[in-house]
Amino acid sequence: MKLNESWVKVVVVAVPKAPKYSRTLHGLRSGDAYEVRVLVIDSDGKFRETGSLTTTFRTLCGRPTSPPTNVKIDNSSADSVLLTWENPPRESWLCWSANVTLEVNGTTESFNLTEPGVNATDRFVVPTRPFTDLTVRLRLDTPEGTSSQWTRLWTIRSAEDGQESRAHGTTGPTLSGRLVHRGKALAT
Incomplete structure (x- = not known):
C-alpha cells in the first residue's frame, strides 16, 4: 500500500487452494487517496514488481470538525x-x-x-x-x-435608507414630524 508517497508492506500469508484473499487496512485517514498493488513473493523472497497492477482508492469522508x-x-x-x-x-x-x-x-x-x-x-x-x-x-x-x-x-x-445601523444589531424605526407637549409644538 502506498502511504505518503512511499510503499508500506502488508503481508498476507498464502493458504493452499484459497480462491480469494482479503485484508483490512487500518490507520487510513478519512477522505485520502491511496494506492494498492499485489506482489506475489516466492519461497526465495523474490518478487517481480514490473507489470504489477496498482489500484487507487479513496477512503470515505469524515465529518468536518469545524465550521467557518x-x-x-x-x-x-x-x-x-x-x-x-x-x-x-x-x-x-x-x-x-x-x-x-x-x-x-x-x-x-x-x-x-x-x-x-x-x-x-x-x-x-x-x-x-x-x-x-x-x-x-x-x-x-x-x-x-x-x-x-x-x-x-x-x-x-440592514440599515434604513439614509440611516446607519449598528453592526451586529438593529435599529428601530425613527420618528419624524412634530411632537406636542402641554400645548406647545416642539421641533424634531
Whole structure:
C-alpha cells in the first residue's frame, strides 16, 4: 500500500487452494487517496514488481470538525449586508474536498474550497432593501454529504435608507414630524 508517497508492506500469508484473499487496512485517514498493488513473493523472497497492477482508492469522508470562524457582519448599508469569515483549515475537513455553505433566510449558497479561484471565498454580499431582516449561518459540507455543525444563527437588519445601523444589531424605526407637549409644538 502506498502511504505518503512511499510503499508500506502488508503481508498476507498464502493458504493452499484459497480462491480469494482479503485484508483490512487500518490507520487510513478519512477522505485520502491511496494506492494498492499485489506482489506475489516466492519461497526465495523474490518478487517481480514490473507489470504489477496498482489500484487507487479513496477512503470515505469524515465529518468536518469545524465550521467557518470569525464571522463578521457589516449591516451598515441600506442596500446590502457584507458577510466575512475565516475558512476552516484543510486538516479539519476530513475529506479531499469541502464547500462552505452559507444560509441566508433559509436559502443556501455554496463556495468550493478545493479549487481556489473557481468560487472559493471568505466573503459574500447579500443584496437587500432598507430595513430588511436577515438570518445568517454557515457550515462546512463535503461531497459525500457529511457536514460540520452550523455556526450560531445571527439575526440582523440592514440599515434604513439614509440611516446607519449598528453592526451586529438593529435599529428601530425613527420618528419624524412634530411632537406636542402641554400645548406647545416642539421641533424634531
